[in-house]
Amino acid sequence: MDSGPLVELRQVSLAYRVGKERMPALGDATMAIRKGEFIAVVGPSGCGKSTLMKLVTGLLPPSGGEVIVHGQKVKGPIKGVGMAFQNSTLMPWRTTLDNILLPLEVVSPHKQRFRAHRAEYVAKAEALLASVGLGGFGDKYPWQLSGGMQQRSNLCRALIHEPEILMLDEPFGALDAFTREELWGVMQKLWLERKFTAVLVTHDLREAVYLADTVYVMSRRPGRIVLTKTIDLPRPRTLESTFEPAFVDIVHELRERIHLEHA
Amino acid sequence: MNDTQRYWLGVAMPWLAMAIFLIVWQLACVVFQIPEIILPTPTRIFTVFIQRWDILLQFCLETLWTTLIGFFLAIGFGLLLGLAIGASPFIYAGLYPLLIAFNAVPKVAIVPILMIWLGVGALPAVITAFAISFFPIVVNVATGLATIEPEMRDVMRSLGASQWEILTKVGIPRAMPYLFASLKVAITLAFIGSVISETVGGNRGIGFLMLSAGARNDSATTFAGLFAIAIMGVLMYAVCALIEQRMTRWAFRGAVMT
Numbered sequence: 264m265d266s267g268p269l270v271e272l273r274q275v276s277l278a279y280r281v282g283k284e285r286m287p288a289l290g291d292a293t294m295a296i297r298k299g300e301f302i303a304v305v306g307p308s309g310c311g312k313s314t315l316m317k318l319v320t321g322l323l324p325p326s327g328g329e330v331i332v333h334g335q336k337v338k339g340p341i342k343g344v345g346m347a348f349q350n351s352t353l354m355p356w357r358t359t360l361d362n363i364l365l366p367l368e369v370v371s372p373h374k375q376r377f378r379a380h381r382a383e384y385v386a387k388a389e390a391l392l393a394s395v396g397l398g399g400f401g402d403k404y405p406w407q408l409s410g411g412m413q414q415r416s417n418l419c420r421a422l423i424h425e426p427e428i429l430m431l432d433e434p435f436g437a438l439d440a441f442t443r444e445e446l447w448g449v450m451q452k453l454w455l456e457r458k459f460t461a462v463l464v465t466h467d468l469r470e471a472v473y474l475a476d477t478v479y480v481m482s483r484r485p486g487r488i489v490l491t492k493t494i495d496l497p498r499p500r501t502l503e504s505t506f507e508p509a510f511v512d513i514v515h516e517l518r519e520r521i522h523l524e525h526a
Numbered sequence: 527m528n529d530t531q532r533y534w535l536g537v538a539m540p541w542l543a544m545a546i547f548l549i550v551w552q553l554a555c556v557v558f559q560i561p562e563i564i565l566p567t568p569t570r571i572f573t574v575f576i577q578r579w580d581i582l583l584q585f586c587l588e589t590l591w592t593t594l595i596g597f598f599l600a601i602g603f604g605l606l607l608g609l610a611i612g613a614s615p616f617i618y619a620g621l622y623p624l625l626i627a628f629n630a631v632p633k634v635a636i637v638p639i640l641m642i643w644l645g646v647g648a649l650p651a652v653i654t655a656f657a658i659s660f661f662p663i664v665v666n667v668a669t670g671l672a673t674i675e676p677e678m679r680d681v682m683r684s685l686g687a688s689q690w691e692i693l694t695k696v697g698i699p700r701a702m703p704y705l706f707a708s709l710k711v712a713i714t715l716a717f718i719g720s721v722i723s724e725t726v727g728g729n730r731g732i733g734f735l736m737l738s739a740g741a742r743n744d745s746a747t748t749f750a751g752l753f754a755i756a757i758m759g760v761l762m763y764a765v766c767a768l769i770e771q772r773m774t775r776w777a778f779r780g781a782v783m784t
Contacts, residue, residue, distance in 0.1 A: 369685045
């Protein structure tokens with residue numbers, strides 16, 4: 264490895280202020296994410312997984328500790344991040360294509376070039392749509408698409424500006440099991456092609472093991488990292504591999520650790 | 527009942543309801559022998575409409591103009607204030623109680639003050655129409671802005687969007703359906719405002735016509751004026767509803783895209 268991790272968390276904690284009380288959401292998270300690594304964070308519900316995401320992107324300042332990206336302490340929202348949430352947050356007044364182009368209208372240096380080079384960007388967006396199996400759907404409005412198609416578009420929007428870091432907050436959580444597993448494949452393919460650094464927050468252990476290089480298990484609120492598990496299963500992983508003993512064993516190990524938290 | 531009949535019944539219902547209302551009115555006047563000065567019959571009002579259409583039209587147009595000018599002022603001002611209130615919790619905290627207080631003041635009470643300031647003419651009517659109709663616009667636009675999904679905001683912020691970009695790319699488009707919904711309410715209120723002003727003290731418009739007809743005990747003309755206002759109100763409402771559908775088709779999710 265070259266110059267150390269891309270993202271580093273050092274004893275990061277966060278407490279929300281509710282009235283006069285302080286509600287600890289995250290206690291003492293320490294982790295290091297290599298460039299191009301795919302990590303997943305799993306844990307019981309309400310353990311501060313989503314909080315962790317907001318801390319890494321600088322959307323929330325930590326109460327204690329520090330978040331370091333590119334060797335620099337994070338002080339505000341950092342540049343070069345793509346985000347996808349469970350709720351696809353596509354804008355209903357824009358067509359799918361225009362939704363995907365949105366980051367290019369906002370992120371430098373694209374936004375200065377956007378008007379003059381629109382055709383080039385549109386071609387890029389259409390290629391990306393085609394690569395997730397949505398070729399030709401660009402002129403549809405998001406509400407004319409199924410839930411799975413909306414999440415595919417959502418991934419496209421998160422990736423169009425080629426961010427270094429992709430944040431995924433339960434992006435497949437609201438989908439049915441078949442669609443979800445299909446999208447794991449789509450996600451893995453995108454990652455293998457582009458090798459961005461990805462942080463996936465999920466409560467689906469199979470999803471975490473399928474996609475991630477490293478899985479972090481968090482404790483109950485206030486969340487701490489109680490287990491770090493490296494997944495060295497070969498890539499590309501397939502739905503078949505999720506039934507192989509090596510895969511199943513890892514899922515069981517993670518599940519048992521989380522059950523300890525509920526006990 | 528099959529689908530075609532169902533459709534035509536739906537189209538006919540408003541007209542049927544109106545016809546029944548007018549027939550009951552007419553019958554009541556005839557059966558109870560109500561004197562015309564108390565309540566003229568619909569047929570009598572209709573006759574006056576035909577006989578005096580040129581005067582009615584002239585006064586209607588005056589009212590329509592003042593109403594529309596006040597209404598457009600209300601859109602401009604309401605949009606700006608609504609955006610400010612929706613975008614900033616501090617402006618919201620500061621101005622909202624004031625707005626409610628202002629809205630609670632009966633606008634008929636400010637007309638005499640306007641007369642003192644501006645004299646008799648179109649201006650007090652324009653300002654009354656404006657003052658009565660901007661409130662729903664402000665509230666709706668502010669609501670549209672304030673209810674942006676936090677995730678949407680996070681997506682924009684993580685892209686490095688400025689507050690201005692969040693406002694123009696998310697806030698304003700999202701507030702549009704709220705704005706257009708409020709316009710339907712605001713236009714009818716604007717009519718109320720301008721007619722109130724014309725009635726309290728004015729020398730023009732349909733309100734003035736009704737007032738002077740009333741002073742001559744000409745009930746039929748007064749009622750013809752009322753009908754004219756109602757017709758203008760419905761027409762303007764329809765225009766606003768049409769614009770709403772055109773501009774914010776996405777908000778209806780294709781439900782009314784016929």
